Amino acid sequence: MEDKACRVPVSPSEKPEGICLWCGRRLHYWGDANSGFCHDRVAYGRCESCGSLGQVCALTPQELGQAYSKSYWVEDGNSSLLQQLAIWYQRLILAWDHGRFLRQELGQIKGKRLLEIGPGRGDFLRWAKAQGAEVMGWERSPQAVALLHSHGLAAESVVLEEVSQWPAPTRAWDVIVGFHVLEHLVSPAEVVAALLPRLAPQGVLVLQVPRIDSFQSRLFGRRWVGLDPPRHVTVPSLKGLRKLASHLNLEETGTKQFSLRDNAFHILVSLLPSIDPHRPGCGGLKLVWLLIGSWCLQPLAILEAFAGRGGTVMMAFRKTKLPFKVDGDQ
Secondary structure (H helix, E strand, O other), X not given: OOOOOOOOOOOHHHXXXXXXXXXXOEEEEEEEEOOOOOOOOEEEEEEOOOOOEEEOOOOOHHHHHOOOOOOOOOOHHHOOHHHHHHHHHHHHHHHHHHHHHHHHHHOOOOOOEEXXXXXXXXXXXXXXXXXXXXXXXXEOOHHHHHHHHHOOOOXXXXXXXXXXXXXXXXXXEEEEEEEOOHHHOOOHHHHHHHHHXXXXXXXXXXXXXXXXXXXXXXXXXXXXXXXXXXXXXXXOOHHHHHHHHHHOOEEEXXXXXXXXXXXXXXXXXXXXXXXXXXXXXXXXXHHHHHHHHHHHOHHHHHHHHHOOOOOEEEEEEEEOOOOOOOOOOO
């Protein structure tokens, strides 16, 4: 595996503490983990108030960047036939899963202005554009931005944590989405707060994250793929998300704990880490087993979500305050 220069955290015997990125309370040492993407184990703490998990002695954004391989996104032009089929399948279930949730919140997508933070390969943006939305992607990876442009999608290179360097706002967005983005950030609350002034007064913010208080997280513990150290700086609980929403004067309008794309997949990869598609060399028969295994585990994922402890949570919010302002407004 490619050598990664990840900083060593303090010794677990020192019981390090930190601050929860969702509610601001203290994190108490929970354990350390390593998913194989860097040499060193990363220490995590659990929030004393909301139960969210976060890195203590967290890596810097520069160190975190070294934990992402160049092949983190599969480029269509360099893909094998099986990888092409896997991408097609992901786009199909993404349209059904994420698209259906968005339709429930918006009514219709045609004519809406949509911003996606962290779009990666751009699967959701392609679907939304096909539905008639005006779309834009903010992605820090130059590789991903170039790929989005090659698909005819508007995209800008934006480092989300560098709020002061964001593009100047012009018109408000009807919907802003971020699927599995916030857990990668060293300042998720600040990023969400900075997005809100760019959202139209009746606009919708849709966020999806892994959930630390899920059944699968409790079952697998430090081996749970949703932890994904060191790339996941924090993994919130449902209570932590709601505390952040309350702090930012957001009204929760929809919640979905079952994801056809993600929940069973997380169970499977926690059981069999070697078939994680983000690892180098994942292709061929591994992708076939990934598909078969995920569908075999769907009943468990459905039961988990039905019990209110889904492995991921997708939430929709509307603003109650913080009106949008464009340059020149008084």
